[in-house]
Amino acid sequence: MWTDPELGWNTSLYQYEQVILPVNKIWTPELHVTNGIKTMMIHSSPDLLVDNNGTVKHTVIINAEVDCEVNLFNYPFASDECPVAIQTWSLQECGTKLVFGILKMVDGSHGDWRTDNVELQKVREDRNYIMVALSIKYTNPFITLLLPSILIVLADVVSFALPLRGGERNSFKVTLVLSFTMFLIILNDQLPGDGKCSPIIRTHFCVCLVFLVLSMLVSMVLTRLSTDGSLLFWCCSKGSVSENMRKKDVEEDEEVKADISVTQLSGSEEDSQMLRKVVNFLEGLDAQSLEKKTNR
Known part of the structure; x- marks a missing residue:
């Protein structure tokens, strides 16, 4: 609404108090958004209303892209204020003076942001x-970002109920670490960029990843303890290992030989000779098997 004295008329000469005129024939003030990157003002209708005292009533729509810095430290629970500077042309008390009335919020929700x-x-x-x-x-950010990371960490904590032997726990933890890494790679483009106030959600993801890796390492150490009972890692050559196996086999064969003895039965001499033959045959088989193991 503005006043143009040249558009007024005398009601005694022209009895109508209001007239409708085309907007392209009347001067209209221009509004500018000072901190806007791109501003476009359009008329809502091709006509406007003029009173007999020169008051003009018209409606315009301004679409503006505003450059505004928003603090995203608490993302996805961030909130901030954005100033929108509106002005008209004026210079040394000459020009148009803009006076605001009552502000009304029409649309308070758009996309992921809410006014x-x-x-x-x-x-x-x-x-x-x-x-x-x-x-x-x-x-939406809580469901797509925070909730999956919390569930993965919870699954890692519950995985300690799996048995140590068999490798099920270690393989499950490695799968969780790889899944969380792929999750971060996919969401890397959607997370807010670094700045002076880097979002704390990046620290949250870093802590979760470190926790998963440490949990995987602890599980591997516990598996080693349950299997060998020691954390010492010995590096032995192939020859020494085979030699130790040979010595162990020889000792076992000697123990078997020591257990074999001839017992004199209270029977005929033919039974005793038959028993000696059986014992000699078994000793020959043991000697052959021992020779084969030695020649390996």
């Missing part, structure tokens, strides 16, 4: 600021 409140602040004489309070809808 909580709008407030008019006049900081300079030639410029009016509309402070827009913004906040992120934390539902």
Whole structure:
């Protein structure tokens, strides 16, 4: 609404108090968004309403992209205020003076952001600021970012119920670490960028990854303890291992020989000779097997 004295008329000569005129035939003031990257003002209708005292009523729509710094440290629970500076042309009290009435918030939700409140602040004489309070809808980021990481860490904690022997626990923990790493790679482009106030969610992901890796290493150490009972890692050559196996086989064969003895039965001499033959045959088989193991 603005006043143009040249558009007024005398109601005694022209009895109508209001007339409708085409907007392209009348001068209209231009509004600018000072901190806007791109601003476009369009007329909502091709006509406007003029009173007999020169008051003009018209509606315009301004679409503007505003450059605003938002603190994302608490992402996805971030909230901040964004100033929108609106002004008209004026120079040394000559030009158009913009006076705001009552602010009304029409659409308070768009995408992942929500407009909580709008407030008019006049900081300079030639410029009016509309402070827009913004906040992120934390539902979607919580479901897509925080909840999967919490569930993966919870699964890692519960995996200690798996048995140490067999390798099921270690393989499961390695799978969790790889899954979490792939999860971070996929979401790397969607996370807010680094800056002076880096989002704390990056620290959360880093702590979760370190916890998963440490849990995997602890599980491997416990598996080693349950299997060998020691954390000492010996590096033996192939020859020494084979030699130790040979000595062990020889000792076992000697123990078997020591257990074989001839017992004199209270029977005929033919039974005794038959028993000696059987014993000699078994000793010959043991000697052959021992010779084969030695020649390996």
